Amino acid sequence: MLLKVERIHHRYGKAEILKNIDLGIERGEVFITIGPTGSGKTTLLRLIGLLEKPTSGNIYFDGHRVTDSEGQRLAVRRRMAMVSQKPTAFNASVYDNVAYGLRIRKERGPSLHRKVMNALETVELAGYEKRNARTLSGGETQRVALARAMVIEPELLLLDEPTANLDPVSTSHIEKLVTDVIKKSDMTVLMSTHDMYQGQRLADRMGVLIGGEIPQTGNPDEIFNTPRSKKIAEFVGVENVLKGLITSNEDGLITVDVGGAILEALANLDIGREVCACIRPEEITLARAKDSTSARNTFSGEITHIVLFGPLARVELDCGFPLVALITKKSAEEMNLQTGTRLYASFKATGVHVIRK
Amino acid sequence: MQEIADAFVIAVKMIFTGDPEVYAITARTLEISISSTLIAMLLFVPLGCLIYFNNFRGKGLLISIIQTSYSLPTVFVGLLVFLAFSRAGPLGAFGILFTPQVMVIGQVILISPIVTGLTISALSGISPAIRDTAVSLGATRSQSVWAVLREARYAVLTAILVAFGRAISEVGLAIMVGGNIRGFTRVLTTAMALETQMGNIELSMALGIILVVLALIVTVLANRFLKVKEADVAQSRAHTS
Numbered sequence: 001m002l003l004k005v006e007r008i009h010h011r012y013g014k015a016e017i018l019k020n021i022d023l024g025i026e027r028g029e030v031f032i033t034i035g036p037t038g039s040g041k042t043t044l045l046r047l048i049g050l051l052e053k054p055t056s057g058n059i060y061f062d063g064h065r066v067t068d069s070e071g072q073r074l075a076v077r078r079r080m081a082m083v084s085q086k087p088t089a090f091n092a093s094v095y096d097n098v099a100y101g102l103r104i105r106k107e108r109g110p111s112l113h114r115k116v117m118n119a120l121e122t123v124e125l126a127g128y129e130k131r132n133a134r135t136l137s138g139g140e141t142q143r144v145a146l147a148r149a150m151v152i153e154p155e156l157l158l159l160d161e162p163t164a165n166l167d168p169v170s171t172s173h174i175e176k177l178v179t180d181v182i183k184k185s186d187m188t189v190l191m192s193t194h195d196m197y198q199g200q201r202l203a204d205r206m207g208v209l210i211g212g213e214i215p216q217t218g219n220p221d222e223i224f225n226t227p228r229s230k231k232i233a234e235f236v237g238v239e240n241v242l243k244g245l246i247t248s249n250e251d252g253l254i255t256v257d258v259g260g261a262i263l264e265a266l267a268n269l270d271i272g273r274e275v276c277a278c279i280r281p282e283e284i285t286l287a288r289a290k291d292s293t294s295a296r297n298t299f300s301g302e303i304t305h306i307v308l309f310g311p312l313a314r315v316e317l318d319c320g321f322p323l324v325a326l327i328t329k330k331s332a333e334e335m336n337l338q339t340g341t342r343l344y345a346s347f348k349a350t351g352v353h354v355i356r357k
Numbered sequence: 358m359q360e361i362a363d364a365f366v367i368a369v370k371m372i373f374t375g376d377p378e379v380y381a382i383t384a385r386t387l388e389i390s391i392s393s394t395l396i397a398m399l400l401f402v403p404l405g406c407l408i409y410f411n412n413f414r415g416k417g418l419l420i421s422i423i424q425t426s427y428s429l430p431t432v433f434v435g436l437l438v439f440l441a442f443s444r445a446g447p448l449g450a451f452g453i454l455f456t457p458q459v460m461v462i463g464q465v466i467l468i469s470p471i472v473t474g475l476t477i478s479a480l481s482g483i484s485p486a487i488r489d490t491a492v493s494l495g496a497t498r499s500q501s502v503w504a505v506l507r508e509a510r511y512a513v514l515t516a517i518l519v520a521f522g523r524a525i526s527e528v529g530l531a532i533m534v535g536g537n538i539r540g541f542t543r544v545l546t547t548a549m550a551l552e553t554q555m556g557n558i559e560l561s562m563a564l565g566i567i568l569v570v571l572a573l574i575v576t577v578l579a580n581r582f583l584k585v586k587e588a589d590v591a592q593s594r595a596h597t598s
Contacts, residue, residue, distance in 0.1 A: 082493035
């Protein structure tokens with residue numbers, strides 16, 4: 001394990017920012033912390049990047065506990081690099097920016113030049129070396145920051161919401177660098193993002209950071225399909241979180257009463273237990289007529305609202321309980337869906353994730 | 358009015374014909390003021406860094422005192438230096454009262470708050486993200502301080518030029534501790550004061566013109582330094598568009 005974070009607490013004045021954080025990151029993996037703005041992602045990265053000291057708790061790097069010794073902290077810091085959320089460049093040329101980390105390590109001459117030029121080529125900024133880095137766009141500056149971090153070949157690369165302030169084109173450029181270059185190198189990456197889909201696209205493993213705590217870690221599938229709490233479910237885009245009571249259990253096929261409607265799901269929980277049934281909107285199919293289907297759950301409802309965005313349509317239904325479905329815009333058009341349209345919403349029992357309350 | 362105009366013409370002639378007295382005084386003035394500015398730069402830019410980069414009790418108060426001292430009266434500094442270096446003073450043993458050396462010391466004291474305070478202001482203007490970036494890339498403490506100082510270089514240079522302007526234009530201190538000795542401690546400002554009292558308006562005017570020109574050069578240089586940054590950026594933008 002390259003990095004281990006043990007019972008980290010951190011406060012700024014009276015505000016408790018991080019609470020009892022435990023985390024382990026294996027060498028070579030891309031670990032992403034996802035969480036809403038203000039959940040403590042940047043603080044966690046700053047602590048791990050040894051820019052600040054935690055109020056309590058320990059950080060272990062490559063098996064060794066990081067102490068308060070400035071010498072040891074510098075030695076560990078020199079095995080990492082960090083790219084911050086706000087693109088930051090020194091008021092110098094692009095070349096000098098990228099060369100900074102190498103120069104402070106006393107690297108000079110042809111080797112430095114070769115590394116800098118390779119890094120600029122990697123981030124597709126060859127030819128920009130003489131430009132003042134302050135004249136670049138946000139996306140270009142962030143690529144300079146990435147080149148500047150990657151050129152020192154860190155064992156651990158910390159990326160703090162590197163695309164938070166960028167346009168979609170620049171974002172996809174940075175994501176491509178992570179997937180095509182960084183993931184293929186030996187680098188271990190710890191990245192934070194508030195964009196859960198970005199996390200899903202890039203992560204080997206993820207940790208959800210909410211309110212200064214990490215209540216769940218796992219691979220993206222686990223996080224997105226089996227969130228451990230209502231808060232996590234809501235954050236990872238499970239728009240349908242229905243409170244209910246288990247009314248029966250037949251060999252793991254349970255029925256849940258959600259305000260009068262009964263839905264079926266797979267879980268091994270006792271009758272009478274209060275639960276939340278989580279259904280991802282993309283798990284729901286809509287039909288004009290009640291077809292014969294293998295889906296265990298079909299409810300009749302009326303459309304209360306439709307929002308189109310890009311190739312998708314978000315359809316809100318009243319089925320006696322609120323339900324949100326995500327379908328393609330083309331399907332919505334072909335079915336001539338409008339507010340007030342009555343239809344049937346279906347989803348499989350396996351599409352329902354049940355969380356104990 | 359005619360008298361002033363005539364004096365101005367004669368003064369310009371004195372400057373361009375290379376009047377040895379005028380040039381000697383100018384050279385001495387520059388020597389003393391440049392020396393004091395360089396010494397102040399070497400001592401008080403680091404002090405400004407030390408204050409800015411360290412947190413300690415009373416830091417805010419100290420900065421307020423430094424800023425208040427920007428307008429320290431030159432005669433007051435002159436009095437303190439005079440008392441310190443007079444024969445009965447604690448530093449009287451050095452025997453340097455009424456020498457260029459003591460004038461340099463006095464000017465260093467006079468401009469030290471400006472260099473220190475404006476260095477702190479210059480560093481405060483740099484985003485903390487710069488230092489964090491340097492540290493996160495593996496910079497030592499001194500390397501990260503240097504990275505921030507480098508970002509603030511134009512503002513720090515301006516501070517030094519402002520300090521030079523204050524040193525070269527002060528008169529009270531130079532008279533009190535220099536004594537205005539001809540060919541030894543007489544500088545532009547003290548010479549002007551004396552020559553005006555003696556009725557040598559032309560010479561005084563010539564010295565005045567030189568002083569104004571030097572002050573103008575300092576201002577132009579300060580503005581240039583401030584604009585270099587913008588010009589760099591504008592040039593790079595033009596290059597890419």
